[in-house]
Structures are given as C-alpha cells and as structure tokens.
Amino acid sequence: MNMILPVTEELGRSRPLAKREAPTWTLPLDQILMGDCITEMARLPAKSVDMIFADPPYNLQLGGELFRPEGGRVDACDDDWDKFDSLAAYDDFTREWLAEARRILKDNGTIWVIGSYHNIYRVGSLLQDADFWILNDIVWRKANPMPNFRGTRFTNAHETLLWCAKDEKARYTFNYRAMKALNDDLQMRSDWVLPICSGGERVKGNDGGKAHPTQKPEALLYRILLACTKPGDVVLDPFFGTGTTGAVARRLQRRWIGIERERAYVKVASERIASTLPLDESAMQTVADKRSQPRVAFGLLVESGMVPPGATLTDSKRRWTASVRADGSLACAEHSGSIHKVGAALQGAPSCNGWTFWHVEQDGALVVIDALRQKHLAGL
Amino acid sequence: MNMILPVTEELGRSRPLAKREAPTWTLPLDQILMGDCITEMARLPAKSVDMIFADPPYNLQLGGELFRPEGGRVDACDDDWDKFDSLAAYDDFTREWLAEARRILKDNGTIWVIGSYHNIYRVGSLLQDADFWILNDIVWRKANPMPNFRGTRFTNAHETLLWCAKDEKARYTFNYRAMKALNDDLQMRSDWVLPICSGGERVKGNDGGKAHPTQKPEALLYRILLACTKPGDVVLDPFFGTGTTGAVARRLQRRWIGIERERAYVKVASERIASTLPLDESAMQTVADKRSQPRVAFGLLVESGMVPPGATLTDSKRRWTASVRADGSLACAEHSGSIHKVGAALQGAPSCNGWTFWHVEQDGALVVIDALRQKHLAGL
DNA sequence: CGATGCCTTGAATCCCTTG
DNA sequence: CCAAGGGATTCAAGGCATC
Numbered sequence: 130m131n132m133i134l135p136v137t138e139e140l141g142r143s144r145p146l147a148k149r150e151a152p153t154w155t156l157p158l159d160q161i162l163m164g165d166c167i168t169e170m171a172r173l174p175a176k177s178v179d180m181i182f183a184d185p186p187y188n189l190q191l192g193g194e195l196f197r198p199e200g201g202r203v204d205a206c207d208d209d210w211d212k213f214d215s216l217a218a219y220d221d222f223t224r225e226w227l228a229e230a231r232r233i234l235k236d237n238g239t240i241w242v243i244g245s246y247h248n249i250y251r252v253g254s255l256l257q258d259a260d261f262w263i264l265n266d267i268v269w270r271k272a273n274p275m276p277n278f279r280g281t282r283f284t285n286a287h288e289t290l291l292w293c294a295k296d297e298k299a300r301y302t303f304n305y306r307a308m309k310a311l312n313d314d315l316q317m318r319s320d321w322v323l324p325i326c327s328g329g330e331r332v333k334g335n336d337g338g339k340a341h342p343t344q345k346p347e348a349l350l351y352r353i354l355l356a357c358t359k360p361g362d363v364v365l366d367p368f369f370g371t372g373t374t375g376a377v378a379r380r381l382q383r384r385w386i387g388i389e390r391e392r393a394y395v396k397v398a399s400e401r402i403a404s405t406l407p408l409d410e411s412a413m414q415t416v417a418d419k420r421s422q423p424r425v426a427f428g429l430l431v432e433s434g435m436v437p438p439g440a441t442l443t444d445s446k447r448r449w450t451a452s453v454r455a456d457g458s459l460a461c462a463e464h465s466g467s468i469h470k471v472g473a474a475l476q477g478a479p480s481c482n483g484w485t486f487w488h489v490e491q492d493g494a495l496v497v498i499d500a501l502r503q504k505h506l507a508g509l
Numbered sequence: 510m511n512m513i514l515p516v517t518e519e520l521g522r523s524r525p526l527a528k529r530e531a532p533t534w535t536l537p538l539d540q541i542l543m544g545d546c547i548t549e550m551a552r553l554p555a556k557s558v559d560m561i562f563a564d565p566p567y568n569l570q571l572g573g574e575l576f577r578p579e580g581g582r583v584d585a586c587d588d589d590w591d592k593f594d595s596l597a598a599y600d601d602f603t604r605e606w607l608a609e610a611r612r613i614l615k616d617n618g619t620i621w622v623i624g625s626y627h628n629i630y631r632v633g634s635l636l637q638d639a640d641f642w643i644l645n646d647i648v649w650r651k652a653n654p655m656p657n658f659r660g661t662r663f664t665n666a667h668e669t670l671l672w673c674a675k676d677e678k679a680r681y682t683f684n685y686r687a688m689k690a691l692n693d694d695l696q697m698r699s700d701w702v703l704p705i706c707s708g709g710e711r712v713k714g715n716d717g718g719k720a721h722p723t724q725k726p727e728a729l730l731y732r733i734l735l736a737c738t739k740p741g742d743v744v745l746d747p748f749f750g751t752g753t754t755g756a757v758a759r760r761l762q763r764r765w766i767g768i769e770r771e772r773a774y775v776k777v778a779s780e781r782i783a784s785t786l787p788l789d790e791s792a793m794q795t796v797a798d799k800r801s802q803p804r805v806a807f808g809l810l811v812e813s814g815m816v817p818p819g820a821t822l823t824d825s826k827r828r829w830t831a832s833v834r835a836d837g838s839l840a841c842a843e844h845s846g847s848i849h850k851v852g853a854a855l856q857g858a859p860s861c862n863g864w865t866f867w868h869v870e871q872d873g874a875l876v877v878i879d880a881l882r883q884k885h886l887a888g889l
Numbered sequence: 890c891g892a893t894g895c896c897t898t899g900a901a902t903c904c905c906t907t908g
Numbered sequence: 909c910c911a912a913g914g915g916a917t918t919c920a921a922g923g924c925a926t927c
Contacts, residue, residue: 192903195901195903197917201897203899245901246633250629250630250634250637252630275901277901281685282645283647284696284697292663318663320666327921339899799915800915892926895926898920899921906912
C-alpha cells in the first residue's frame, strides 16, 4: 500500500544543483508515505537525500509484566512492530533497510540511527558491514529516565545514536560552529543530556494516553538537524512515528520525507507537522565564520524551547532589542553574536553580562534570562 | 611461552564451596600469566572464575594495530589489509577469546568488556551471538576528554562498557545497595562520569612517558568490582596491561588472574600491584544488602511480645487497619493471611511488602514494623 | 497568586527460596 | 520440574488539586 499525504506547502529555498546532480526524478518532499519502510524506500531514487534519521524497532524482548514498588503497572512497549522471531530475523530486517538507506543516500550524506543496548550492537555492526563509516557514537543521557524498579541492574539511563558517512572519504556536513555556539562556546561532546519527551510535547491519542510508545524529544532532532544538515536539505525518516523528524525539519527549514506503516501514526504526524511553523529568516541565521564567535551558554535554553529561536530580547528599560537565532546567538540591526557581545556593543561598554542584561517578555512582564538559566539548571 | 609470576601472598577469606563445585584444579591466583591471551585462557579450567574484565584492542583503523584470527599482531606497515579483511580478522579474534571467556566463566559469573565505537559494536554483536545476555551497557563519560582538534566531529568524550551474564536466567551478583550508597542514595545509573587516568595514578615508563597508551582509571574498576563481585571472588583480566584490574582487586580483597603478552607490561604491573595494599576490614564494610539478611518471620515478633496478639496494625496513612492474630497472621473485615497477602489484598495490588506497609502505634507515633524487625535482628 | 503536596508516568530484556 | 509465596524494589517531571 502506498498513500502519499501532502502535509505542507512548498517551503524553503531551492538550492542550485551542480550539473552532475541534476535529478531526473521528483522527490515526494514534505510528505508521509504510508506503507512498509523497505517497500517505500525501494521506490525512492538513488542518491537523492542528504540525511537519513532512523528510529527502528528496538526488539526489546520483554518478559512478563513489571510492577512498580507502589503497585502500579509499567506501560511497556509491547507492540507487534517491535517483535522479531530471533536475532537473525532482526539482522535480516536491519540489513535490508540499511541497504535501501545506503542506496537512497547521497554520497556525501550521513545517516543517524538511534537504539538501545537491545539492538544498537546489531545495528552498529551491520552498518560497518555495509561499509558505512562511523563518525561518532552519541549518548543521549536521559535527565529523567525510568528507574530500575527491582534493584537488579543499573538504571538504564541512556540511549545510543550512531552517526555515519557512506565511506571514509565522504565530505559530510558538520556545522561545527553552530554546535560550539549551542554549547557555551565549548566543543559539543558525544554525550548529550536531554529530558525524555513528556508534558505538552508528548502527542496524545484519542484516549488521552500517549499516541506512540516511543516518541523522541524534539530537542534531540533539533541538535541533529542543526549539526548535520543545511537549510533546504532533504531528510528521510523511514520510521516516522509521530513525525518528530518532520516537525523539527519544518521548523528548521529543512525538507523531509516520512515513511510510516500505521495509519493512526500517519494521521497524528500530519496534524502535528501542519501545526508547526518554520522559523523566520533572522532566526535561521547560524554562525558562519569565526568573527561572529557567539559565547553563549544560552544555546541550551534555545534548544529546549525555553527561549524559542526568533524570540525578542530586551534590556530592563526596553531601550534595545535583539532577536534570538537558531544557534543561540543574538542579532539586532547593527550587531550579532553572543548575548554578552551584543549587549556590550549596544551599550558601548567594554563588556556586559548578557545573562543579567537581557530579558524576555513573559505574560506581560519582563523576565531576566538569568532566571531562566537558573530554572533550567534546577531542572537538570 | 608461559611464565607464572606470583605477585601477592594469599589474601581474602576462603569461601565454602558447595559439593558439586569442589574443584579438582588449582587456579593461578593473584598472578600474571605471560603469553598470548587465547593460549593462556585455554589452559584455565572451565567454570572457574566469577568475573572477567576485558579491555581488548580497539582496532582503531588508524593504520595501527590489526589482529589476525589467532591474535597475532599484524605488521603495521602491511598495507594489503582492506577494510573487510580487517573487520573480519577482528571479528575472528574476538569470537575466539570470547569463546574461551565463556568456557572459563562460572555459570553465574559476568563479563565486562570496554571499547570505543571502533570495536564495541563488533564486540556487542558477537557477545550476543555467543549467547551472552546483556545486562547493561555502561557509558563512561570522560570528565576530561581529548578535544577534536580539527573540528570535524563531536568530541569523542566517552567509552562504552558491556556487562553480560552467561544467559538470561543466570543469577548474577549485583550489589545494589552498595551502588546506591556510592551514588548519594540514588540508584546508580548507566552513565558514569569519571576522569581519565592521569597524574600520579598514571604509571610511567623508563623514559618518563606513559607506560601504557590506554591505562584505565582505578575508579572505573573500583566501581565494577564493588558492584558485581564479592570479597574473595576471582576476577580474570585477559588483557592485563599495567594491571589496573589486579591493583583494584587486591585493594578490594578480590582474587585476580592477569594475562599479558608484553614482558614490559608484566613487569610494570607486578611492581604496581605489589605496592598496593588491601583495604582493612573496617574499610571493606559495605552497606548490607537486605536480601542477604536472615529472614525473620513476623510471628517471631508476636512470639517475643514485640507486637502482642490483638494489636492493631495500620498503613502509613491510616487508610486500612488489621489486627494481629496469635499465629502472626493478620485479619481485617474482608481478608486474612500473612502481612504481605493482606496488604496486597487491601490495596488491590499484585504484591506488597508487609514489612514496609504496616505500622504500629507507639507513643502516639506510627512505627513501621520493619523497624521492629531490624531491632529484633540487632538483638534488642 | 504562589507554594505545597499528591498522583501519574517514561523504549524495561527487573526475584528467589521453599516445598 | 513446577507452584506458591515471602518480601524486595523508584527518579524526575508534569499536571492538578488544595491551601
């Protein structure tokens, strides 16, 4: 079965293509293809997408029911789509979709795969077998994981992501400066502390419960897409689920293609993405060269949505304003850079503590961004 | 070549062995076996060690070390190895030493393997292929990693450890309470923040430089041995290097066996371990695991008059009450039976720990009956 | 309106001894 | 071998009601 659901209007700028790359096909951009991931991938043309983000079944192999100490039952991920007859069956499935992924990916494109210890060693090994070249393994350290209720193991508090190029020589995209800016002017490390997806971000089903058992946080996709794609790049997600990849891609003005088998998830994802708005141009500017050197601890607040890209900051007396860009740097008419640098430049001062200088308007009142930082710190 | 170097005197208490386990062999305890790891492991008896810690070659693919199936080192200037051959050779080598490890390990023993993204996906996959059962993957988050100098990737700031039992049903050792105590009374998580090995701990060679390129921090082994072995247990390290495993094992009063092929490392490790002192008895005390405490029947407290027959028990919020019968069972309007069964029935829960659920009123305050049990155990 | 406290929940390979 | 039953076991967030 193949059903193409157009979700968004055309957006993003068209990028000039080199002669050799001129495609003879048209990609189903910004759409969800409903159907089996391998079948649908097989219909897509070779070397056509810039990035693949894949959140495949983990093959959890859970036993019986698990109860919490106070008696509650753990709502396990026991869906049929996560069940495989054997490790060999899981390997066959993985080999197959990885082969299609490799075919579809541009030569300088990269692939991200997320998993847990149940499956990630299979996936990593098969990625290497398929001649993918691992660039990093990334650890998502969950700020608020589920505890181990029986006291039998260490709290399983992380998941692993693999980031690979098609081969050792590939010239992949890595927005080093944007990542450094997002991390308080320190190199972004291979371990990322992020909360799990909950609260308002978690998509609810008709029954009020979670629409999907394994929805990923937008902050995770935000960092991945900001790090490894450019605006207008095409991102394919063959295990689309509730469409986190599509929502973040649209927000960051990337193009996306989703593949999803379950009709219910397709519906949920379509509605979700349709209600997501792309960032405007000024927010989309990322640090391009050394001179802008933003010094921001601030990026984490941007990433987590506490201060959304595009938000306007002002000083306590509303004499100046500046807008927040996607990588946590600020821009106003004459200046751009870190919260500290722009604050200093506007005041004509040699230096400025941006944390106490800048404020955001919240519910009609000005809130100093240092308060938000404290809130964030307290939350971690 | 096989050279046995006795390093330490006998230490640790002898553990009583069940009849069936009575060994007909003698292990080379607290010694370094000099030679190839697979050859030396092949000499050790089956099901004889409680834990294996392995820090195998990482197969960095930097034009550096490659290993033949038999474990021999490939001459670094041999350029004929293509990627497939090197991965396959690494897999063969890994399969071989894992097979020996599995043979030597007791049925309830566990194995730890550390690696980086270069090799850990091969190792993890082959562990599963060899029917090992992954209990956790642990992320060692380096507090002070080497930066990525070229700005082409995320800072590679962690290594991964795999902790496995021999099969799904194995009853492995996990000192839950000790780990919780080590982590400020919170469950120990799967991500460990530890500094890399440097400073005075780093063993120096004759030239003043580091004696070994990949010496692991003692804190890492300390946590592993404290978590997953008991005093007197035997730990095998087939890639002994500078002997961190031996040094920490001796400190924590565990027995150890090291295998190392390089004479220089054997010498360094011997001297290092000889100068390491075991902790004294008082320092060796760890938080007692409740599971290992002797059982006390609730009836015993009734018998001794600590909780008189006819006394009324209630939960912490006084939502339910029940009365104590002469035989130590409870009764309320609708249910009767053990403290556990009645507690479970009243709550509609699948199970209940009556010891922590029920309270007695003493001097106007509620006292949990588990406290009375502890008092009884203490002989008060 | 803010502070407090209770309830719910999240990709989970989640017990062990005795009869 | 299985069945029964004792009794060991939870962290951080968000939502919501209450004070």
